[in-house]
Amino acid sequence: MPIVEEARAKINLALHVTGRRADGYHDLDMLVAFADVGDSVTLATSDTDRFTIDGPMAAGLSADADNLVLRAVQGFRERIGPTEPLSVRLIKRLPVASGIGGGSADAAATLRGLCRLQGIDANDHALASLALSLGADVPMCLAGQPARVTGVGERIEPTAGQLAFGLLLVNPRVGVSTPAVFRALERRDNPGLPALPALGTIDDLSTFLAEKTRNDLEAPARAIAPVIGEVLAALGSLPGIRLSRMSGSGATCFGLFADRSSAEAAGARLEADHPNWWVAPASTTL
Ligand SMILES: C[C@@](CO)(OP(=O)(O)O)[C@H](O)COP(=O)(O)OP(=O)(O)OC[C@H]1O[C@@H](n2ccc(N)nc2=O)[C@H](O)[C@@H]1O
Numbered sequence: 001m002p003i004v005e006e007a008r009a010k011i012n013l014a015l016h017v018t019g020r021r022a023d024g025y026h027d028l029d030m031l032v033a034f035a036d037v038g039d040s041v042t043l044a045t046s047d048t049d050r051f052t053i054d055g056p057m058a059a060g061l062s063a064d065a066d067n068l069v070l071r072a073v074q075g076f077r078e079r080i081g082p083t084e085p086l087s088v089r090l091i092k093r094l095p096v097a098s099g100i101g102g103g104s105a106d107a108a109a110t111l112r113g114l115c116r117l118q119g120i121d122a123n124d125h126a127l128a129s130l131a132l133s134l135g136a137d138v139p140m141c142l143a144g145q146p147a148r149v150t151g152v153g154e155r156i157e158p159t160a161g162q163l164a165f166g167l168l169l170v171n172p173r174v175g176v177s178t179p180a181v182f183r184a185l186e187r188r189d190n191p192g193l194p195a196l197p198a199l200g201t202i203d204d205l206s207t208f209l210a211e212k213t214r215n216d217l218e219a220p221a222r223a224i225a226p227v228i229g230e231v232l233a234a235l236g237s238l239p240g241i242r243l244s245r246m247s248g249s250g251a252t253c254f255g256l257f258a259d260r261s262s263a264e265a266a267g268a269r270l271e272a273d274h275p276n277w278w279v280a281p282a283s284t285t286l
């Protein structure tokens, strides 16, 4: 029986850059949620190894050994244990290199699927270390829960997940290189997030995010891809929007809405004005 794992989009509701380590990686302090839109990874045992990519964003990606799905399979075989030959299918729906961790979510979904196939506990210590070796975002995508995340991405404190709200994800179909954005930062010693207050309503959340938090990567990303400013302006003018911000290193931006149907209505309006942008309404929790 094939195993299907969802690779949900990761949204950085807040991202503070608090330092830089000797190895060049940055210390971050983030509030992260997972949207109910994403890629899918299907795994099945087979007579020989196969990997295919399809879906609306497949054209941006090649099915070679560098693909994070295959790197996850190879890492699993080297560090966790051998597997039968595998047929793996990636349905790519998320834009590539877009600040919502599509590749990281694919790697994490592949690892979750392999654990199910092999009967291994996904909380295994060796698996956590393999996840981090595949990318700083992979551990949180493996956990797949809303969380405050620190370190380079390896320290994960899940939040309650009780507050449900809507999101509108918008990407102008411009890929942004994560290392280039980190390189272009002006300051790397910004204050971290304050202690999270009780966030019982969407108003509590949007007020907290707007008044106390930032995405420190937004300014350098906008310098590299000025269209991000247009996306934020377009989001900010939509009815029902509570907050607009860039996710990760961009260029995807998100709008916060009370619920999914408000995000859908706003999304229809945005799509009419910007038919070439990728626009995805979603639900999430924090
Ligand atoms: C910025 C974030 C925020 O969630 O998201 P995305 O924009 O990728 O979605 C992540 O930290 C990205 O994580 P991920 O994409 O897995 O990063 P990696 O492959 O490990 O690293 C790519 C490059 O980003 C930089 N990098 C990444 C993470 C980090 N804490 N400090 C860094 O300086 C390094 O230049 C590194 O070479």
Ligand SMILES: Nc1ncnc2c1ncn2[C@@H]1O[C@H](COP(=O)(O)OP(=O)(O)O)[C@@H](O)[C@H]1O
Pocket (backbone or CB within 6 Å): 061, 066, 067, 068, 069, 095, 096, 097, 098, 099, 100, 101, 102, 103, 104, 105, 106, 107, 137, 178, 248, 249, 250
């Ligand atoms: N399965 C994958 N999906 C997306 N990108 C991938 C994948 N495998 C490798 N990559 C590479 O990883 C880089 C980051 O991709 P992605 O995770 O989509 O970006 P981000 O983390 O900024 O959202 C891209 O340059 C892409 O070429």
